[in-house]
Amino acid sequence: MESTVLNKTDDRIIQIESPVLNIDKLSVSYGGDKYSIKDVSAGIQKNKITAIMGPSGCGKSTLLRAINRMHELYPETHHKGGITLGDEDIYKINPIELRRKIGMVFQRPNPFPTMSIYDNVIAAYKLNGIKLKRSEKDEIVERSLREVGLWDETKDALHKKGTFLSGGQQQRLCIARALAYTPEVILLDEPTSALDPIATAKIEDLLVKLKKNYTIILVTHNMGQAARISDHSMFMYLGELVEYGKTKKMFTTPKDERTEAYLTGKFG
Amino acid sequence: MNTTNSISNQKLKWRVFNDKLFSIVMMTLAFISAVPLLSILYQLIKKGYKQIRLNFFIEVAPDTMEAMMAKVNHEIIPGGIANGIVGTLVIVGMASLIAIPLGLITGIYLSETSKGKMANIVRFVVDMLQGIPSIVLGVIAYIWIVKPVTSGFSALAGSVALSIMMLPSIIRSTEETLKMIPPTLKEAALSLGVPYYKTVLKVLLPTGMSGISTGIILGISRIAGETAPLMLTALGSSAINLDITQPSSAIPLLVWEFYNDPNLIDLIWGASLILLLIIFLLNIVAKAISKKWKVQY
Numbered sequence: 001m002e003s004t005v006l007n008k009t010d011d012r013i014i015q016i017e018s019p020v021l022n023i024d025k026l027s028v029s030y031g032g033d034k035y036s037i038k039d040v041s042a043g044i045q046k047n048k049i050t051a052i053m054g055p056s057g058c059g060k061s062t063l064l065r066a067i068n069r070m071h072e073l074y075p076e077t078h079h080k081g082g083i084t085l086g087d088e089d090i091y092k093i094n095p096i097e098l099r100r101k102i103g104m105v106f107q108r109p110n111p112f113p114t115m116s117i118y119d120n121v122i123a124a125y126k127l128n129g130i131k132l133k134r135s136e137k138d139e140i141v142e143r144s145l146r147e148v149g150l151w152d153e154t155k156d157a158l159h160k161k162g163t164f165l166s167g168g169q170q171q172r173l174c175i176a177r178a179l180a181y182t183p184e185v186i187l188l189d190e191p192t193s194a195l196d197p198i199a200t201a202k203i204e205d206l207l208v209k210l211k212k213n214y215t216i217i218l219v220t221h222n223m224g225q226a227a228r229i230s231d232h233s234m235f236m237y238l239g240e241l242v243e244y245g246k247t248k249k250m251f252t253t254p255k256d257e258r259t260e261a262y263l264t265g266k267f268g
Numbered sequence: 269m270n271t272t273n274s275i276s277n278q279k280l281k282w283r284v285f286n287d288k289l290f291s292i293v294m295m296t297l298a299f300i301s302a303v304p305l306l307s308i309l310y311q312l313i314k315k316g317y318k319q320i321r322l323n324f325f326i327e328v329a330p331d332t333m334e335a336m337m338a339k340v341n342h343e344i345i346p347g348g349i350a351n352g353i354v355g356t357l358v359i360v361g362m363a364s365l366i367a368i369p370l371g372l373i374t375g376i377y378l379s380e381t382s383k384g385k386m387a388n389i390v391r392f393v394v395d396m397l398q399g400i401p402s403i404v405l406g407v408i409a410y411i412w413i414v415k416p417v418t419s420g421f422s423a424l425a426g427s428v429a430l431s432i433m434m435l436p437s438i439i440r441s442t443e444e445t446l447k448m449i450p451p452t453l454k455e456a457a458l459s460l461g462v463p464y465y466k467t468v469l470k471v472l473l474p475t476g477m478s479g480i481s482t483g484i485i486l487g488i489s490r491i492a493g494e495t496a497p498l499m500l501t502a503l504g505s506s507a508i509n510l511d512i513t514q515p516s517s518a519i520p521l522l523v524w525e526f527y528n529d530p531n532l533i534d535l536i537w538g539a540s541l542i543l544l545l546i547i548f549l550l551n552i553v554a555k556a557i558s559k560k561w562k563v564q565y
Contacts, residue, residue, distance in 0.1 A: 070459060100461035110452040113563040114474045124460040127470050163564045174456070181460065 012243045012255045014232065019043030020215050021067065021185060022084045028059075028066050031076035036062045039081070040241045042234060044185070049207060049216045051230035051247065053223060055267060059239040060219045064187050067217065068102040069095040085184070100124070103178030105188045109170030111162030111177070118158040120173055121145060124181045144176040147213075148206055168199025172206065185215045193221060204229050223263060227251050235259045312544060316537030324348035324538060328507060329522055335531040345532070349539050351508045352522040355423065356546075358510060359502055359518055360492050362427035367434040368484055374435075375442020375480075376468060382447075398436040405429045406497030414501060423509065423516035426502030430494060434487040441483020445476040450565055478561035482554045489550035493543055495520035519543045 021044040027035045037059035044050050052060040065071040067083060072095065083090045090098050111120045121141045125132055132140070141158065145151040150172045154165070162173050171191060178186055188207070192200040207216055208229050220226050226233050226247060233247040235258070243250060243259040254260040261267055275283075323346070330338075330347030338345045374390065381387040409429035414421055449472055457467040473480070498504075503515040504525060523539045526532040 068459060070455065073455070073458065096461045096463055098461075099459055104455075104459035106452050106455060106459075108450075108452055110450070110456045112453065112456065112471060112475070113565050114471075114477075123457075124462070127457060127460065127462040127466055129466070161564075177456075177460070 012245070013042065013241065014245045016043030016045045016232075018046075020046040020086065021217075023063075023067075023081075024083065025081035026063070026066060026083060027080040028062050028071060029078055030062075030071075030074050031078075035239060037066070037236070037239045037241075040236075041081075042241060042244050044215060044217060045232065046215050047211050047213075048231040049211050049218060049229055050232045050234065051226035052217065052219045052234045052236060053221075053226050053262070054234075054236035055262065056221075058236040060234075060236050061189055062239075063236065063241075064189055064217060064219045067185070067187055068099050068104055070099075070104065100181050101183050102185045102187060103181060103183035105171070105174050105178055105186065105191050107190045108194045109167055109174050111165075111170050111173050113161065113163045115162060116159045117145075117154050117162045117165070117173060120162040121176050121180050123177055140180050144180045145173075147179055147210065148172040148176040149202070150176060166199070168195050168202055171195060171199070171203060175203075175206065175210075179210075179214070183214070185217065186210070188216065188218045190219055190221055192225065200225075223251075235262060237262070309544070312537055312541040315534075316539075316541040318344060319535060319538030320541065324542075325353065326350050329517070329525070329535070330532070331506070332529050332531045335529075335535075339531060339534075345535060349519060349522050349535075349542065351505060351517040352519040352539065353542070354508045354510070355502065355505070355517040355521070356492060356519045356543075358512065359423050359426045359430060359498070359516060360488060362424065362512060363430035363434060363491060364484070364488055366427060366431035367438055367487070370431075371435050371438025371484075371487075372442055372473075372480070375439045376446065376473075378439065378443040379446035380468070394436050394439050397432065400432075401496075402429075402433060402494055403496040403500070405432050406500035408432070409497065410500045418513045420513075421501060421503035421515040422513050423502050424512040426498045426516065426518070427512070429497035429501050430491040433491050433494065433497070437487040437490060438484055441486070442476070442480050445479030445483070446472055448479070449475050453565075475563050478558045478563060481561070482558040485550050485554040485557070489547045489554070492547055492550070493520055495524055499524070519546075 023040055023042045023044075026037065026040045028037050029035045040063060052063060054060045062071055066079065067090070069090065071077050079091075085098070085101060112123055115123060115126075118137075118141050119126055121144050122132070122137055125137075125140070142151060142155075145154060150169060153169065157164075162170060165173060171194075175186075175191075192203050195203065204225065207218065210216060211231075218226075218230060230247045232245065233250050234244045235242045235250070235254075235256070237258050243254060243256045245255070250259065251263060254263055325348055327346070327348035328351040329349060330345060334347065335345045374394070378387055378391060378394075406429050409425045409432075413425035413428050418424055453471060453475060454467055457471040458464070462471070498518050498521050502518060502521065504521045505515045505517045509516045519539055520543060523536050523543070526535040526539060
């Protein structure tokens with residue numbers, strides 16, 4: 001067992017030099033002995049888009065959620081192995097602190113329905129009771145909305161409810177909300193699966209722009225999306241990290257036959 | 269004509285007829301169920317409108333002698349139900365102060381803890397509480413408050429009895445409303461590094477505000493008309509009373525008193541009408557709030 005893991009590491013898993021985030025032999029269980037992800041080791045490179053692909057139930061969302069410890073919302077979870085952000089063990093810092101460094105965007109746009117667009121962007125400050133001057137708030141709102149390309153569309157309607165926006169706009173608002181705290185890493189869990197193709201294209205363009213300032217990890221069901229925008233790709237199957245490499249290489253010459261089968265549409 | 273897939277003209281007509289018949293029957297039955305309410309209103313207005321003047325709201329209930337004199341002289345019975353109105357406001361207000369925080373917290377707890385022994389026990393107890401006859405709650409409040417705390421009948425004892433009656437509806441509506449909120453909203457807040465308690469208080473509660481406050485107001489309107497538990501607790505008072513440790517009147521108590529006094533019996537219509545209008549008003553406010561504060565996800 002140990003030797004096969006080592007073998008895999010040599011061959012199918014790319015080694016990242018000085019990763020911003022390092023996942024080390026991580027296994028996560030939602031209760032009991034059944035692990036949803038098993039022995040996953042991978043480094044995440046700074047300022048790149050890393051896509052996590054795989055069929056339903058392969059553990060890609062679990063892996064993503066383990067990175068900001070959102071999987072702990074289920075009471076019975078436990079894990080083995082660990083993750084480090086920079087040189088900090090994320091399981092040793094308070095999840096509240098951690099989530100301020102690692103932002104997250106979800107499958108369905110989920111702006112806070114009781115808040116205006118403006119308040120949604122600064123929600124992290126507002127809900128945490130961090131007092132800001134009016135000018136500081138204005139600045140954060142404008143910067144974040146500009147970053148997601150929503151400023152021109154919403155600058156005259158900042159005090160309308162966020163839920164009045166279209167689905168794609170709402171999702172960009174949610175990205176702006178995650179950016180307002182200037183996190184180091186942004187996790188996106190199938191962020192375009194509820195959107196139409198045009199809105200999807202906008203989000204994809206946005207992500208490519210955002211990687212200049214942020215490290216992005218993207219779970220996607222859509223191979224095309226991974227191929228279009230990601231620099232590195234992980235392929236997961238049955239809770240295992242099967243292959244991890246440069247996206248272009250992986251899509252043209254996959255090393256594992258399971259990856260090849262998935263990429264050529266034989267399953268998934 | 270495609271014979272296998274289409275239906276004959278006659279059959280089609282029959283179906284259209286059936287459809288119409290069904291809607292007519294439905295409308296008739298719906299109307300019939302509205303009849304009791306309309307006839308109650310009609311009765312109360314017909315018999316009570318004469319009493320309802322400004323005095324009715326600002327004067328306390330007359331005593332039997334005054335009423336008898338007025339009756340002999342064929343005048344309108346003097347006085348009003350101010351002691352009842354103030355009493356109801358004080359008792360119900362106090363009951364809300366007790367029940368709302370307790371109910372909210374329990375409702376939040378139940379919505380956040382869907383499994384678990386403790387939560388199931390609480391849920392069961394709340395269901396049982398709903399079924400307890402109100403007179404029994406009066407007895408309990410008598411034992412808990414009237415004897416040991418206020419050493420005598422008091423508005424406070426009435427409030428305690430009514431607050432227990434309110435609890436189940438507040439708890440249930442809070443729980444149900446919060447459960448309807450998409451879990452992604454909670455995740456959104458937690459993923460921003462917002463602590464759990466702030467997520468509940470600042471995201472979930474405001475989002476569920478419409479449903480929760482509707483539940484609270486309906487709870488209030490349910491207890492505003494309660495009589496039995498007040499008989500054993502607040503007892504009644506002929507004067508306006510603001511001291512919660514003292515006996516107090518309430519509109520339903522007044523209706524009961526008027527009913528038991530042949531000279532005052534004519535006042536039950538006006539008093540009932542006011543009680544009914546207060547409850548209607550509460551229901552309308554509840555509707556308006558649930559519409560106005562409705563949150564679109």
